[in-house]
Amino acid sequence: MNLKRREFVKQLAAGAAVSAIAGCAETSRTPAAGRVVVIGAGYAGATAAKYVRMWAPDIDVTLVERDSEFISCPLSNLVLGGSKKISELTVGYGGLAKYGVKVVRDDAVAVDPAKREVRLASGATLGYDRLIVAPGVDMQYDTLPGLASANAKSKVLHAWKAGPQTVALRRQLEAMRDGGVYALHIPKAPYRCPPGPYERACQVAHYFKTAKPKSKVLILDANEDVVSKKGLFMAAWNGPYKGIVEYRPNSELEDVDVATLTAKLQFGGVKADVLNVVPPQRAGQIALTTGLITANNRWCGVNWQTMESVKVPGVHVLGDATLSAQLMPKSGHMANQHAKVCAVAVIAMIKNQPLNPQPMMVNTCYSFIDDRNVVHVASVHTYDATEKTMLPVKGAGGLSDKANELEGTYALSWAQNIWADMLA
Numbered sequence: 001m002n003l004k005r006r007e008f009v010k011q012l013a014a015g016a017a018v019s020a021i022a023g024c025a026e027t028s029r030t031p032a033a034g035r036v037v038v039i040g041a042g043y044a045g046a047t048a049a050k051y052v053r054m055w056a057p058d059i060d061v062t063l064v065e066r067d068s069e070f071i072s073c074p075l076s077n078l079v080l081g082g083s084k085k086i087s088e089l090t091v092g093y094g095g096l097a098k099y100g101v102k103v104v105r106d107d108a109v110a111v112d113p114a115k116r117e118v119r120l121a122s123g124a125t126l127g128y129d130r131l132i133v134a135p136g137v138d139m140q141y142d143t144l145p146g147l148a149s150a151n152a153k154s155k156v157l158h159a160w161k162a163g164p165q166t167v168a169l170r171r172q173l174e175a176m177r178d179g180g181v182y183a184l185h186i187p188k189a190p191y192r193c194p195p196g197p198y199e200r201a202c203q204v205a206h207y208f209k210t211a212k213p214k215s216k217v218l219i220l221d222a223n224e225d226v227v228s229k230k231g232l233f234m235a236a237w238n239g240p241y242k243g244i245v246e247y248r249p250n251s252e253l254e255d256v257d258v259a260t261l262t263a264k265l266q267f268g269g270v271k272a273d274v275l276n277v278v279p280p281q282r283a284g285q286i287a288l289t290t291g292l293i294t295a296n297n298r299w300c301g302v303n304w305q306t307m308e309s310v311k312v313p314g315v316h317v318l319g320d321a322t323l324s325a326q327l328m329p330k331s332g333h334m335a336n337q338h339a340k341v342c343a344v345a346v347i348a349m350i351k352n353q354p355l356n357p358q359p360m361m362v363n364t365c366y367s368f369i370d371d372r373n374v375v376h377v378a379s380v381h382t383y384d385a386t387e388k389t390m391l392p393v394k395g396a397g398g399l400s401d402k403a404n405e406l407e408g409t410y411a412l413s414w415a416q417n418i419w420a421d422m423l424a
């Protein structure tokens with residue numbers, strides 16, 4: 001009996017040693033603990049893919065992204081202002097290979113939650129145990145018939161996804177006569193990046209101040225007031241940009257006449273030399289076709305402890321596509337935080353481990369007033385198990401006193417650090 005037991009223990013030890021060696025040399029030979037597919041390699045999806053692999057190298061992770069490179073929306077307004085080139089905001093996906101994330105360049109076109117499969121435009125299918133959907137936003141043009149055609153969209157740009165549109169809008173600004181009007185339409189909140197449009201107005205004003213001093217920036221805001229960092233932006237428009245920037249609240253857009261570059265508002269039209277319309281937005285198309293949208297035909301409700309959809313089990317939704325919790329901005333920083341909470345939860349769910357009872361998230365959004373001076377807003381959010389949502393932590397976070405150069409250096413470091421956190 002004793003001999004048998006000793007033999008058994010020896011066999012067990014040998015087996016364990018073999019699998020440990022096999023695990024070191026070639027992890028793909030040991031079956032993965034689970035399969036995770038991530039759709040969208042932006043601020044949320046790339047971070048989630050990397051952190052699942054970093055924290056659980058035995059989980060197989062495939063990241064599906066339609067674009068060849070990541071181009072950051074944060075700092076993209078500086079391309080319009082002229083102090084950055086789009087190449088400075090572009091990062092490749094190559095760094096994810098060292099974590100064992102398989103990056104597939106394709107378009108996810110359908111999800112079958114019953115079979116737990118994602119279908120790609122190439123025709124391939126990917127099976128999953130847990131799916132993470134992080135597609136960002138799509139623009140909603142249905143209320144703006146004048147912008148329905150591709151030709152109209154190429155003349156009146158949104159530039160609310162960084163890339164070719166950002167570069168094209170900069171060219172429109174460069175080509176504009178001195179004395180012209182740049183009009184920027186802001187949709188009703190919630191939209192991607194609450195302070196983003198106001199930062200854009202400052203960046204264009206900064207460019208005009210030096211290159212085209214007779215020109216004007218006209219902000220047509222569908223909201224009744226400045227949505228974010230109001231005092232700080234007003235200080236810029238009444239200070240260095242006095243006479244250049246004009247702010248008009250309650251300016252909801254009814255349609256656009258592309259031929260005359262006229263924004264049609266309730267009380268008449270506003271003609272511009274460069275018209276930049278940021279349309280209302282909703283969760284990216286794949287969220288819609290997967291049945292993840294739960295609020296106003298636009299946003300996806302999630303369980304904030306796990307980021308799992310409240311509607312489709314096994315599918316987690318991150319980033320701008322989510323129905324934001326109270327005072328939670330649609331920002332890159334927040335998308336990065338969603339991703340980390342989700343990575344922990346997905347690993348726990350695959351491995352039948354307990355969930356983190358109280359996830360926390362933080363956010364900082366910097367806005368460039370000119371090419372150097374910056375302001376910030378910061379907030380902290382914690383999971384409330386009674387309310388089953390994330391709530392802002394009272395007294396945490398805050399706002400800059402005034403625009404300053406030190407925060408300019410912080411903002412540039414923030415960008416480098418968050419890009420490294422997700423992609424390097």
Ligand SMILES: Cc1cc2nc3c(=O)[nH]c(=O)nc-3n(C[C@H](O)[C@H](O)[C@H](O)COP(=O)(O)OP(=O)(O)OC[C@H]3O[C@@H](n4cnc5c(N)ncnc54)[C@H](O)[C@@H]3O)c2cc1C
Nearest residue numbers: 040042043044066073074108135136193319320331332333
């Ligand atoms: C002008 C501007 C300035 C901003 N400034 C800041 C800032 O200073 N700080 C900040 O924190 N945030 C800022 N933001 C907001 C920030 O960009 C977004 O909140 C952030 O990008 C959201 O991350 P996401 O992962 O949800 O979406 P995204 O970063 O847009 O990523 C979504 C990805 O999914 C891919 N995708 C979508 N559908 C599919 C599919 N079916 N198949 C394959 N791939 C797909 C897309 O190609 C994209 O790469 C700014 C935004 C703008 C427009």
